[in-house]
Amino acid sequence: MMPDYAKSLPNTMNHFVHPFTQLAAVEVSGPNVIMSGQGARVTDRDGRELLDGFAGLWCVNIGYGRSEVVEAARQQMSKLPYASSFFGSANEPALQLAKELVRLSPDSLQHVFFTLGGSDAVDSALKIIRYFFNVTGRPEKNHVIALERGYHGVSSAGAGLTGLSSCHRFFDLPLPYQHHIPSHYRYRSTYGGTDAEIISGSVAALEAKVAGLGGSSKVAAFFCEPVQGSGGVIVPPEGWLAAMRDACAKLDILFVVDEVITGFGRTGQLFACDWERIQPDLMTIAKGLTSGYSPMGAVLISEEIYRALVDQVPSDLAFAHGFTYTGHPVSASVALACLEIYQREQLPENSKTVGAYLLKGLEALREHPWIGDVRGKGLLAAVELVANRETREPFDPGLGVSQLVRKKAYENGLIVRAFADNVIGLAPPLIVSEDDVDQMLDRLARAIHAAKTELDGA
Ligand SMILES: Cc1ncc(COP(=O)(O)O)c(C=O)c1O
Structure with a gap:
């Protein structure tokens, strides 16, 4: 029998809470x-x-209905549906996928930490950055800068990096260490209309923000998407990404590229970084990694940062970050099948x-x-x-x-x-x-x- 409280619910009420949805509207329209x-x-x-x-x-x-991907998942599920990656364990598809991603991504990226999607990839990147500067004796280097209109997912920390007010309102975000500079949004530019003005304006804004926060010793990283996605598909002028990369190197702050959307061919190169041969310090990926057939994301990490995680911590201290499903063997098999398709086709x-x-x-x-x-x-x-x-x-x-x-x-x-x-x-x-x-x-x-x-x- 239907409980009393349920009788007063609208007919279309379902039990699924929809993300990024006006919940009152979907109660009326139904999903x-x-x-x-x-x-x-x-x-x-x-x-x-x-x-x-x-x-x-x-x-x-x-695209949908790719039988080779379904078959890769089926085979892996039959053989080994799950294996933990904690405590020095692993599974073959995840090891192979990490190797393949390092081969295909910019040379600066040599190590892969797997997540379940984009938000936890960004969150993991933030935690790795924090850990890196702490273990290398720079605990005050902790401010992070991103772009207005940027989107970096919805984790408690990543949503603050996201530069969209709808992701901040009522969530008490951004966090005190998170800051934004204007987007390179040409159609409504705050920098002027030419490519050169947008590029030099963006670099100057980054430099000014770093100076305002107390200089490089206080700032850890700059995050950006190669093309802003959820902010409204905002394409920077040619040369913008390279200029920002150079500016970060000069400012001695890490350059983090969020390729969750742009990775895996979306912009016409395997990674959008490839257009300008960008060598980031960290890169986040998800979405196209498995083409949505199974959840998976990752943070790709430079040798310098990875080495600090290995060499600069007491030998009895574990890197205490990770998820039950880090390096999930079924998602890894799906990703390998997708990578094969991207290249073959x-x-x-x-x-x-x-x-x-x-x-x-x-x-x-x-x-x-x-x-x-x-x-x-x-x-x-x-x-x-x-x-x-x-x-x-x-x-x-x-x-x-x-x-x-x-x-x-x-x-x-x-x-x-x-x-x-x-x-x-x-x-x-x-x-x-x-x-x-x-x-x-x-x-x-x-x-x-x-x-x-x-x-x-x-
Ligand atoms: C650039 C970017 N970063 C991070 C995310 C978050 O990914 P997810 O929704 O898989 O958590 C997204 C999602 O759209 C994204 O576009």
Whole structure:
């Protein structure tokens, strides 16, 4: 029998707490349930087939229904579903995956600490940095700087590094040691409009922030994404990442690249760092590592930092950090199968060429009076919708323009992401063809048109 309290709950009440969701709204609408997927398409509970223009949550890079990955997981589950990595133990797939990641990533990164996803990769990076400066006798080097509009997950510490106020409000974040400088956001630039101004402005902002915190002896690290994702797909000017890397070296602070979205081909190279041959001190990865088939993330660590963890601590002290599922053998097998697919099918290359085609198609949509900006790199792209193109005046947030476009896109058979500030994001699986892109563009154009017709009529 239904308990009394349950009778007063709304009909649509379910027991699942949705992340990043207006919980009151989903109680009314009910959840949107995806049932199956194949290639770049998914089918929902109503039987509607949709082009997945966002690869799940920018993670299903190899597309849905890849039997070789399923088979790798099945075999590993049958052979050994779990093995602890604590106390000097390991399993073969995890050891092999660490080796493969070191081979494929920038040369500066020589060691891998596995996590379950991106947030705990960022959190682990923060803890490793703290540990590193403590064991090397620099405990005061503890401030950390990131970008406004950056996203570094939602762990108690990582959410403070995230530069989005929605992730701070009511969570008492950021923490006192976390600081932000303005984004390289060209469309609404605080640095000036040219590449050179944005780059020199960003470097100067970092230098000023470090000086304001008491100088290099007080600052541990700078974190950034090579392309800002959840902040609205904000692509820095060419040379920005290299300039920030150099600035960190000069300032004697660690340079941490968060490639949770951009890793594994998303921007047209295996890692976005590869575009400018960046050698970071630490790199966080997740999402495309397993293409979403199984949870896994990692922090890649430089030799210098790793050696300090080995050599600078008392020999009887364990590195007391790690998760039950660190180096999970099934996720590691899945990741190895994904890495094989990225290389065999040259998916980073497809991302580059089909991504350029997508960007060209989005540029053609600029004719629409709502489209203020178009930006992207590889198969990571966005349009920013504005009330007035000449003045770049944003829409009144109360109008819910991007949510309306997302809804209309869905009705037209396309999944897109609606970001704050009326940015519509596209990040399809890296297997998409130009034909798929044509369909995406057509459906998006129809969605924007339908949303405008509805708002104009209201
Ligand atoms: C750049 C970046 N870092 C970290 C995270 C957090 O990853 P996860 O959601 O797997 O915890 C994300 C997630 O979108 C991300 O985009």
